[in-house]
Amino acid sequence: MCEQRKQEFTIVGRSERKVDGIALVTGKPKFVTDIDLSNMLYVKILHSPYAHARITEINTSRAESLPGVMCVLSSKNTPSTRYTTAGQGYPEPSPYDTRMFDTKVRFVGDRVAAVAAETEEIALQALKEIEVHYEELPPVLSVDAATALETAIIHDEKDASGIFDPARNISAKIDINVGDVTQGFAESDFIVETTCETQYAQHTPIEPHVVLSYLDEDGRLVLRTSTQVPFHVRRIVSYVLGIPLHRIRVIKPRIGGSFGVKQEVLLEDLAGLVTLRTDRPALIELTRQEEFVSTRTRHPMRIRVKLGAKRNGVLHAIEMEALSNTGAYGSHSLTVLSNVGSKTLPLYNKAKNVRFSGKAVYTNLPVAGAYRGYGATQGYYSLEVAMDELAGQLGLDPIELRRRNHIRCGESSPIFEEIGEGREGVAQTINSCELERCLEIGAKRIGWAKKRGSRTRNGSWVHGLGMSIHMQGSGIAQVDMGAATIKMNEDGSFNLLVGATDLGTGSDTILGQIAAEVLGVPLSKVIVYSSDTDFTPFDVGAYASSTTYVSGTAVKRAAEEVRGQIVEVAAAMLESDITSLAIKDEQVISIDGRSVTLAEACQRAMYQADQFQIGAMASCVQDQSPPPFMSSFAEVAVDTETGFVKIVDYVAVVDCGTVINPKMAQGQIEGALVNGIGYALSEVMLFSPTGRVQNATLFDYKILGALDIPPIDITLLDSYEPTGPMGAKSIAEIGINGPIPTIANAIYDAVGVRLTKTPFTPERVLSAIRSHST
Amino acid sequence: MALSNLREYVRPDGLDMALSLVKEKGRSARVIGGGIDLVRSSSPDIETLVDLSQLSLSYVRQTDKGIAIGATTTLTEIVEAPVLNNYLQGVVVEMLRQVGAPSLRNLASMGGTLASAHPWSDVITLFVALGAQVTLYNGVTRMVPLSDLYASRALLSPAIITEALLPAYAHGTAAAFMKFSRTKFDIAILNCACLISTQNGDCESVRLTAGGTPQLAALLPEVAEVLLGRKLSQTSIGQAAEMARETTLVRNDLRASGNYRRELVYAGVKRCLTCVSTHLSGASQ
Amino acid sequence: MRICLTVNGKKQELDSTPGDTLLHLLRRIGYKGVKKGCESGDCGACAVLLDGRVVNSCLVLAAKADGHCVTTVEGLAGQEKTGELHPVQEAFLEQGAVQCGYCSPGMMIAAVDLLAHNPNPTDQEIKEGISGNLCRCTGYVKQIEAIRIAAKKMRKSADV
Numbered sequence A: 001m002c003e004q005r006k007q008e009f010t011i012v013g014r015s016e017r018k019v020d021g022i023a024l025v026t027g028k029p030k031f032v033t034d035i036d037l038s039n040m041l042y043v044k045i046l047h048s049p050y051a052h053a054r055i056t057e058i059n060t061s062r063a064e065s066l067p068g069v070m071c072v073l074s075s076k077n078t079p080s081t082r083y084t085t086a087g088q089g090y091p092e093p094s095p096y097d098t099r100m101f102d103t104k105v106r107f108v109g110d111r112v113a114a115v116a117a118e119t120e121e122i123a124l125q126a127l128k129e130i131e132v133h134y135e136e137l138p139p140v141l142s143v144d145a146a147t148a149l150e151t152a153i154i155h156d157e158k159d160a161s162g163i164f165d166p167a168r169n170i171s172a173k174i175d176i177n178v179g180d181v182t183q184g185f186a187e188s189d190f191i192v193e194t195t196c197e198t199q200y201a202q203h204t205p206i207e208p209h210v211v212l213s214y215l216d217e218d219g220r221l222v223l224r225t226s227t228q229v230p231f232h233v234r235r236i237v238s239y240v241l242g243i244p245l246h247r248i249r250v251i252k253p254r255i256g257g258s259f260g261v262k263q264e265v266l267l268e269d270l271a272g273l274v275t276l277r278t279d280r281p282a283l284i285e286l287t288r289q290e291e292f293v294s295t296r297t298r299h300p301m302r303i304r305v306k307l308g309a310k311r312n313g314v315l316h317a318i319e320m321e322a323l324s325n326t327g328a329y330g331s332h333s334l335t336v337l338s339n340v341g342s343k344t345l346p347l348y349n350k351a352k353n354v355r356f357s358g359k360a361v362y363t364n365l366p367v368a369g370a371y372r373g374y375g376a377t378q379g380y381y382s383l384e385v386a387m388d389e390l391a392g393q394l395g396l397d398p399i400e401l402r403r404r405n406h407i408r409c410g411e412s413s414p415i416f417e418e419i420g421e422g423r424e425g426v427a428q429t430i431n432s433c434e435l436e437r438c439l440e441i442g443a444k445r446i447g448w449a450k451k452r453g454s455r456t457r458n459g460s461w462v463h464g465l466g467m468s469i470h471m472q473g474s475g476i477a478q479v480d481m482g483a484a485t486i487k488m489n490e491d492g493s494f495n496l497l498v499g500a501t502d503l504g505t506g507s508d509t510i511l512g513q514i515a516a517e518v519l520g521v522p523l524s525k526v527i528v529y530s531s532d533t534d535f536t537p538f539d540v541g542a543y544a545s546s547t548t549y550v551s552g553t554a555v556k557r558a559a560e561e562v563r564g565q566i567v568e569v570a571a572a573m574l575e576s577d578i579t580s581l582a583i584k585d586e587q588v589i590s591i592d593g594r595s596v597t598l599a600e601a602c603q604r605a606m607y608q609a610d611q612f613q614i615g616a617m618a619s620c621v622q623d624q625s626p627p628p629f630m631s632s633f634a635e636v637a638v639d640t641e642t643g644f645v646k647i648v649d650y651v652a653v654v655d656c657g658t659v660i661n662p663k664m665a666q667g668q669i670e671g672a673l674v675n676g677i678g679y680a681l682s683e684v685m686l687f688s689p690t691g692r693v694q695n696a697t698l699f700d701y702k703i704l705g706a707l708d709i710p711p712i713d714i715t716l717l718d719s720y721e722p723t724g725p726m727g728a729k730s731i732a733e734i735g736i737n738g739p740i741p742t743i744a745n746a747i748y749d750a751v752g753v754r755l756t757k758t759p760f761t762p763e764r765v766l767s768a769i770r771s772h773s774t
Numbered sequence B: 001m002a003l004s005n006l007r008e009y010v011r012p013d014g015l016d017m018a019l020s021l022v023k024e025k026g027r028s029a030r031v032i033g034g035g036i037d038l039v040r041s042s043s044p045d046i047e048t049l050v051d052l053s054q055l056s057l058s059y060v061r062q063t064d065k066g067i068a069i070g071a072t073t074t075l076t077e078i079v080e081a082p083v084l085n086n087y088l089q090g091v092v093v094e095m096l097r098q099v100g101a102p103s104l105r106n107l108a109s110m111g112g113t114l115a116s117a118h119p120w121s122d123v124i125t126l127f128v129a130l131g132a133q134v135t136l137y138n139g140v141t142r143m144v145p146l147s148d149l150y151a152s153r154a155l156l157s158p159a160i161i162t163e164a165l166l167p168a169y170a171h172g173t174a175a176a177f178m179k180f181s182r183t184k185f186d187i188a189i190l191n192c193a194c195l196i197s198t199q200n201g202d203c204e205s206v207r208l209t210a211g212g213t214p215q216l217a218a219l220l221p222e223v224a225e226v227l228l229g230r231k232l233s234q235t236s237i238g239q240a241a242e243m244a245r246e247t248t249l250v251r252n253d254l255r256a257s258g259n260y261r262r263e264l265v266y267a268g269v270k271r272c273l274t275c276v277s278t279h280l281s282g283a284s285q
Numbered sequence C: 001m002r003i004c005l006t007v008n009g010k011k012q013e014l015d016s017t018p019g020d021t022l023l024h025l026l027r028r029i030g031y032k033g034v035k036k037g038c039e040s041g042d043c044g045a046c047a048v049l050l051d052g053r054v055v056n057s058c059l060v061l062a063a064k065a066d067g068h069c070v071t072t073v074e075g076l077a078g079q080e081k082t083g084e085l086h087p088v089q090e091a092f093l094e095q096g097a098v099q100c101g102y103c104s105p106g107m108m109i110a111a112v113d114l115l116a117h118n119p120n121p122t123d124q125e126i127k128e129g130i131s132g133n134l135c136r137c138t139g140y141v142k143q144i145e146a147i148r149i150a151a152k153k154m155r156k157s158a159d160v
Ligand SMILES: Cc1cc2nc3c(=O)[nH]c(=O)nc-3n(C[C@H](O)[C@H](O)[C@H](O)COP(=O)(O)OP(=O)(O)OC[C@H]3O[C@@H](n4cnc5c(N)ncnc54)[C@H](O)[C@@H]3O)c2cc1C
Pocket: A699, B030, B031, B032, B033, B034, B035, B036, B037, B038, B039, B040, B052, B071, B098, B099, B100, B101, B104, B107, B108, B109, B110, B111, B112, B113, B115, B116, B118, B120, B121, B122, B123, B124, B156, B159, B160, B161, B162, B186, B187, B188, C040, C041, C042
């Protein structure tokens, strides 16, 4: 199972240009708001100024009477159905604790009312005319306050469901035991314990959330929206608004980045309702400020990791305990929490005794949701810092410690079976793992042997090296489903229709490459159309690193079926046996050298004999979720006078199976690393004492720009995952897990301080250095 | 919409006409340079904007008094002006390259940059250290030290900045600028600058500033005092930096605590002085 | 109010209001390649060339642009002799510098200004040139590469 299976590909493995590239570089109207609809209404949302309050009265009559106002929505005239905004498979493993407009607000930025008007100005004006009386409740502004004995209850509504323990503000809870950790620690020769804490951070896609809704000629509701999950949007909007699913069509055009924040139904219900009520198109476009205040964030977490190892450096017991802040609503609270353990602990499968426990608690702060890395990012911080600490105690090189403990091909971990996404997981054996090479190559490229521990000085700057290793998954085993339809045209081209959602990741292109590879045509002969619930088959959407592995397999299967049909037609034309035929270079060629073109074959099937549409649909659900692996290394320089941390070099070596499109795959890692470095060093949402976001602009919330990026050196290993399409697994998320622990460990190497709280701002680093040296 | 009550946008072709517009309409009329701050402010008070682009105030000129920069000159035009490359070791260009980004520097004007008086302004921190002068027009023309403009905002109401002057300095003078920010495309958590003239290697005049403390740039006279009459050495620089840490007025804000800013003043002053010292010893060789 | 703008070489008389920004005006008249990411000068998605220099169109009042020339991403192709696409567009495509493509118009506009004034930039100068254009997808690596390659190509074609 584990040996490399070399396969020769023609289209797969090439850095093909993006199929939507020309349109994007020439500025064609590809995004949600790039089309003009006449008669459109502008919708603006009134957000709560209070972190926790009951709405005792809301009077919208003055707003309604303003000329140009077409519709005002609030708790008084909207469905009271409880649902979750989390765009997950059905039934969603997130609590149904949200209402379109509730009579209680739970964070500054929560929905209070909305206005649809002829112009944006009128809508904004009307918001000011809405009178709301609030009865303020004590706000719960930290996880400690949320779990304290005397605390306000955030979800005291009676009609919510799926909340673990509303009275104690616990949205979700998990407790997994393998072996016996108590005994495991007792038997260990070395024990370390580390607690690390991560901050509130936002995805900041450059395009904020936006949706345009309208009725088509037949009166069906069309939602043109910036989403990762068009099919979930359709289902959830149907449920919330109480309209039949078949009356809704969701279209995802090009979207301007997402990273998890658009795996939520945040606006579509509202736009849809406005359109249904007014018979007019409606646009909701969030401002950057609203994007920060009212959308989703990464779950801030406090995670304690305890490691027990034998003298030989082999882990014997691991305990991980996570306290996750889900904010005001429980979107993704259980599943992100589960992933803290499920995407990290199998990496060190030598430990026989493992305990993973955690709670996700409600607070009156912005709502957390899915964010690239999905809990693994937070988990790896504590785990990999603890591993660094353990290496120190054992007197082992951190790389050597990883070598003695990481999972290998042909091995398994009980964790795979114990933790799934909101339910039990699925047992799996690793079929591809190149971690050993990842470590070896990474160490060489960063200059580990020579530079680590040398603490080179340059004025007040001291250099240090750090590393960490990671895995993620490829889709959710036995849950995520993707489907693809391929139909052939008489010029030998193909329409590939996929439910999969290209967020800018390039999935349209790589799915096209997979189809083109199987069908023996250049990519230009595959017309990719994706994410339109009326025209493409179902797909869960773009999350959990599922697209290449799950949707890609569906594409491959559909293409293989179509290839079979073509060969049969050609066999009839060439009067030969199908086994003597092969497809290559847009032709079906027989061993005796005769051939027909694909176009001829299709023309025959379409117009001439035994007529039928050459085409097929195929689906895929995978029984496993093969992890991609990565080693991550950084050289940093720490300014001991100011605490500034400069990344001198960053090296990542990734095993993602077969690389379908090298440039795009590198781009996924580069983007994720830079996002992760920003998350490690500068990004943080700050709150006022009343729970208001204080830095809700890109002026005050600092993501990295071009001048901030270090030299980044990426190696994509040539590996092969037998269960993946063409040997591929995922790559989209894993990169973001690297920077925090890698940089933390490098800072430790440089100046001997452990940073246990992100972001590592210069102020924090300096204060850590100062308190260390005194 | 950016400025919801804006009613007129005027491009007068004479300075008097521009002035009379702002005088007549009070705070509802503003002079616009690049317009960056005005558009971002979205102020509902603004009804009239007076654009100075027709007044031939875009220039960077070497005069016998120094380098004169017209009020409508963009920061990019200043960066690209050849005369500034040799002015005080190119310190103005070095500073301006750290201000915002090209897409902002192509808009931002000299006049708007000085008038807006952002406490974290990199330009003001350096220009005050350099002893820049500004020319104001309120019916009569007069030139005042830039720092006076911030000491008394009354100087600007109503008046139009027409020019900034960077004084000419003799051989043996050097300047430096330092900026600390969270990312590179960011305003300063703290910035500082210095200008030192020496006579036989001894500091004869010293101007040091720190800005974004989070207040607007202020001179640090106690620190200058430490250096006067002395040579720049590791010891004197260290003492000056210590003095800066002790005496600079700092406060907390969202970006950093006052205590941390103290450390930055220390490092910033030390680095500026070290840089000046290098410049001076390089020049004397 | 009426204002006169030359957009991508085409002179146009347009209806506007004094508070209108160039960003809104351009999108309203169909230049949808000009993107909106913050409306406060912080992201660069709205960047266009104003008389040949990159500016954030969300910070420019349409009235201020009256009588001036604007180039948007839609006007880049066909400008250079090297082919249909502008060399910067070509390089962005070829290098995989476009992911979601939302920052790309502004980023490419900034690159075009940079290369017009500095045909042979160092990597540091390239980074400075696009320092006001935020991208959340790519990590900038491929964009910097693309600009380097475009510069080389443009220098070559200027030589012949
Ligand atoms: C994203 C971003 C990043 C930035 N980064 C930095 C940075 O790193 N460092 C830094 O120092 N600054 C930075 N700035 C600030 C920027 O430099 C200023 O916003 C800009 O210089 C203002 O110039 P302007 O010409 O556009 O001003 P305008 O908006 O035109 O004018 C500002 C004010 O000055 C008045 N005014 C304009 N011209 C005159 C005149 N001639 N006489 C009298 N009054 C006048 C106006 O009425 C108005 O009140 C940044 C700004 C932004 C938006």
